[in-house]
Amino acid sequence: MNYLQPVILSGGSGTRLWPLSRSAHPKQFLPLIGDDSLFQSTLKRLKRIDTEHPSDSLSLLPAMIVCNKAHRFLVAEQLREIKQKNNQIVLEPIGRNTAPALTVAAFIAAKNQPDAVLVVMPADHAVKDTLTFRSKIQQAVELANQDKVVTLGIVPTTPETGFGYIKKGDEFMENAFVLDRFVEKPNKETAQTYLDNGNYFWNSGLFIVRADKWLKLIKQFHPDIFAACEKATLSAQTDLDFIRLDEKAFAACPADSIDYAVMEKIVETGEDALVLPLDVGWSDVGSWSSLWDVNKKDEQQNTIKGDVMLHHSHGNLIDAQSRMVACVGVNDLIIVETPDAILVADKKQSQDVKFIAEHLKNQQRVECQFHRCVHRPWGSFEPVDEGKRFKVKRLTVNPKASLSLQMHHHRAEHWIVVRGTAKVTTDDKVELLTENHSIYIPIGTKHRLENPGTIPLEIIEVQSGSYLGEDDILRFEDIYNRNSDD
Numbered sequence: 065m066n067y068l069q070p071v072i073l074s075g076g077s078g079t080r081l082w083p084l085s086r087s088a089h090p091k092q093f094l095p096l097i098g099d100d101s102l103f104q105s106t107l108k109r110l111k112r113i114d115t116e117h118p119s120d121s122l123s124l125l126p127a128m129i130v131c132n133k134a135h136r137f138l139v140a141e142q143l144r145e146i147k148q149k150n151n152q153i154v155l156e157p158i159g160r161n162t163a164p165a166l167t168v169a170a171f172i173a174a175k176n177q178p179d180a181v182l183v184v185m186p187a188d189h190a191v192k193d194t195l196t197f198r199s200k201i202q203q204a205v206e207l208a209n210q211d212k213v214v215t216l217g218i219v220p221t222t223p224e225t226g227f228g229y230i231k232k233g234d235e236f237m238e239n240a241f242v243l244d245r246f247v248e249k250p251n252k253e254t255a256q257t258y259l260d261n262g263n264y265f266w267n268s269g270l271f272i273v274r275a276d277k278w279l280k281l282i283k284q285f286h287p288d289i290f291a292a293c294e295k296a297t298l299s300a301q302t303d304l305d306f307i308r309l310d311e312k313a314f315a316a317c318p319a320d321s322i323d324y325a326v327m328e329k330i331v332e333t334g335e336d337a338l339v340l341p342l343d344v345g346w347s348d349v350g351s352w353s354s355l356w357d358v359n360k361k362d363e364q365q366n367t368i369k370g371d372v373m374l375h376h377s378h379g380n381l382i383d384a385q386s387r388m389v390a391c392v393g394v395n396d397l398i399i400v401e402t403p404d405a406i407l408v409a410d411k412k413q414s415q416d417v418k419f420i421a422e423h424l425k426n427q428q429r430v431e432c433q434f435h436r437c438v439h440r441p442w443g444s445f446e447p448v449d450e451g452k453r454f455k456v457k458r459l460t461v462n463p464k465a466s467l468s469l470q471m472h473h474h475r476a477e478h479w480i481v482v483r484g485t486a487k488v489t490t491d492d493k494v495e496l497l498t499e500n501h502s503i504y505i506p507i508g509t510k511h512r513l514e515n516p517g518t519i520p521l522e523i524i525e526v527q528s529g530s531y532l533g534e535d536d537i538l539r540f541e542d543i544y545n546r547n548s549d550d
Contacts (some may be wrong), residue, residue, distance in 0.1 A: 066205060067180040069123050069275070070110055071169045074103060074131040074139065074167070074187035075159055079421035080351045080414065083405040084383070087433045092188035093138050096355055103139070103187045110183065111197045115448040123336040125180065126150040128172065130165040136306050137441035137544065155359070160535075163325035164317045166271070167282050167293040168309060174275040180210045182278065190358055192345025198486055200342055204272035207240065213281070214272040214326065215243065217265025219343040223255035226265040226350060226415060228323070232339050243337040246323050265341060269348075271322060278326075285329045286409075292317035303545055313382040328530070348501040352398040352414040355382040365429075370401075441544045443520070455532045461486075461521040466514040468542035474481050475529030475536060478506040479513070484521035492542050506532045508539060 078091030080323050085091035100108070106128055114124040127148065143151055154168060166184055173180045183201060192195050204214040217230045226249065233244035246267065250258065257266035276279055283290040292313055299310035299469055330337045347358045357432075359367040359381075366374060369385030371389070379396040386403045398409040399544040409417060424432035437446045442465040448456040461467070461484075469489065479486070480502040488503055489512040495504060496516075505511045507529060515521035533546040539546065 067120050067177045067207060068110070068113065068122055068205060069169075069173045069177070069180040069182050070107075070125070070127040071166065071173075071182050072103070072106055072129045072182045072185065072187050073165050073269075074129055074135065075156065075160055075162075075165065075480075076186070076188050078188065079418040081349075081355070082417055082421040083400055083402045083407050083431065086431070086435060088134065089138065089435060089439060090135070091349065093135070093142060096349060097190050097344055097358060098134045100146070101142055102190065102349060104142055105191075106185055106187050106189065107143070107148055108113075109185070109194055109197060110201065113201060116202075117199060120323065122202070125177070126152065128152040128169050130154045130169055131187075132159065133306075133308070140305055141439075141441070148305075150465065151305075152307060152423055153305055153308060154307045155312065157309060158315050159319070161319045162269070162318050163320045164276060164289055164293055165280065166296050166313070166322055167289055168314075170275040170278045171280075171293060171297040172307065174279060178276045179209075179273050181205050182271075182273055182275055184269075184273075186269045186348075187333045188349060189268075190345075190347045190349050191416040192427050194344075199341070199343045200340055200344075203240070204340055207340075208272045208274050208277070208337075209339055211274075211326070212275060212338050212374075213277065213330060214338045214340060216270040216272075217270045217339045218268045218343040218346045219262065219341050220259050220266050222430075223252060223259045224266060225249060225252055227348070228455075229255075229258055229264045230267050230339050230347050232263050232341075234263065236338055237341060241339050243331055244375060246328055259435075263344070264341065267323070267345065268342065268344075269322075270349065270495060271327075271341075276399075281326050281330065286318070286320065286325050286461060288318055289320065291327060308444045327431065350415075352381055352409065352417065353399070353411050356398075358412065381411070385399060407433050441465075441546075443515075445525075448524070450532070452532065453528055453532075456529040457525045457527070459521075459523040459525050461513060461515040461523070463515055463518050463520065466543055467512055468546065469510060469512040470540065471538045472529070472536050473538070474507065474508045474531035475527045477511075478526040478528075479503050479505070480524040480526075482524055484515060484519050486518045486521055486523065488512070488513075488517045512541075518526060 074092055078085035081091045093101050095101050129139055136155055139153055209212050229247040231244040232241035234242050238244050242421050260393040291301055293312040296309040301308045348355050354365050361367050366376045367381045370387040372384050374383045375392045377394050378390045381398050383400045389401050396411045398414050401409040443461045445457045445459045481497045481499055486497040491510050
């Protein structure tokens with residue numbers, strides 16, 4: 065039996081897709097193509113591969129997701145939405161690039177199945193032809209079980225300068241080639257020569273390798289990464305649905321990519337590295353222009369989402385999140401409207417949106433990190449109005465969810481139920497509130513808000529006091545094991 069272990073690497077920030085992608089809610093968790101998020105589509109990509117395998121010898125294990133600890137509740141909620149169960153969610157306390165992420169995944173997988181084949185997939189890519197994709201994975205798994213390390217090279221369609229490239233060498237077998245070398249992102253002229261040559265592929269970031277094979281290689285070429293990741297996993301703690309790596313050990317791990325840490329080195333030493341060509345309508349969804357490429361278009365080649373009106377406009381991507389957007393006589397633009405920010409960019413310069421995101425980060429602007437609607441493990445909140453000594457929010461609490469038992473030192477709160485039923489704890493008193501009922505929470509009062517019902521609970525919260533920051537919170541109990549600053 066061949067055990068197939070999907071490993072989803074979900075550490076990207078997606079700055080080139082600002083203002084939809086933000087650090088607290090990056091692109092992999094957004095429904096940019098269809099109804100599912102990119103992360104959810106990635107999880108579904110290997111579905112049924114075990115039953116499609118002709119020899120019926122594949123066993124598909126629940127996915128392992130390696131993600132930033134700040135995104136853990138987003139990951140858990142999106143898994144719940146698509147009914148994915150028994151997954152392992154590994155939390156990185158700090159980003160250390162893809163090689164350490166794969167190494168901790170290999171250590172965890174090897175505890176149960178040392179010969180499990182890891183299928184390593186970034187969480188933020190799109191694939192149109194999933195049937196062919198799964199067929200290619202099946203071929204790669206067979207080669208991985210022959211002690212090979214396999215990567216998938218995307219058959220290029222344009223002289224793309226935003227991707228690294230892989231050069232194929234001699235044919236190993238039908239539709240499989242010896243990996244000759246990795247190439248950095250080229251300029252336009254060089255990229256055109258790669259396209260004309262026919263021996264170069266886009267570097268997909270997709271890898272297939274046995275867990276024990278990867279651990280052997282990372283120990284050989286990067287013993288410091290091996291040692292740090294081994295210590296981080298041996299000292300890891302289980303917290304709800306999460307595996308928390310040891311923070312001190314993982315922070316000591318050198319940062320490096322899979323390509324640099326191992327793949328380039330095994331090419332140099334003649335180890336068994338192979339590349340399989342992949343032609344499945346792949347996109348890394350790395351910019352607004354690439355999103356325009358893969359989405360549906362109208363007769364004037366416009367990609368539109370939301371309430372959009374166009375006149376004499378061609379080749380645009382317009383995304384209206386909260387208001388009607390009207391365009392007259394504009395061509396080849398990116399226009400993205402959100403409740404708190406609007407982006408207008410030349411489609412040819414969409415890669416440079418990342419500089420706006422970097423500028424916002426340097427200025428510590430909230431628009432870089434959060435949307436107006438901020439997600440929490442219990443639901444979400446959105447500001448409605450604020451002024452000196454007051455703030456108004458709309459809270460949505462998911463069915464059966466609960467906020468922490470908490471207290472504020474500087475603010476009082478007034479809650480008005482507009483939908484659903486609220487269970488409210490104030491000090492030692494517990495009461496149920498229904499629609500149009502309200503309650504006042506004085507400064508310094510221990511309190512908790514719960515939704516005991518089966519429909520979302522909607523609350524209007526009015527805060528008043530001398531300081532209204534989100535960090536004025538002292539938690540006593542929390543079913544999500546959060547700290548006061550989490």
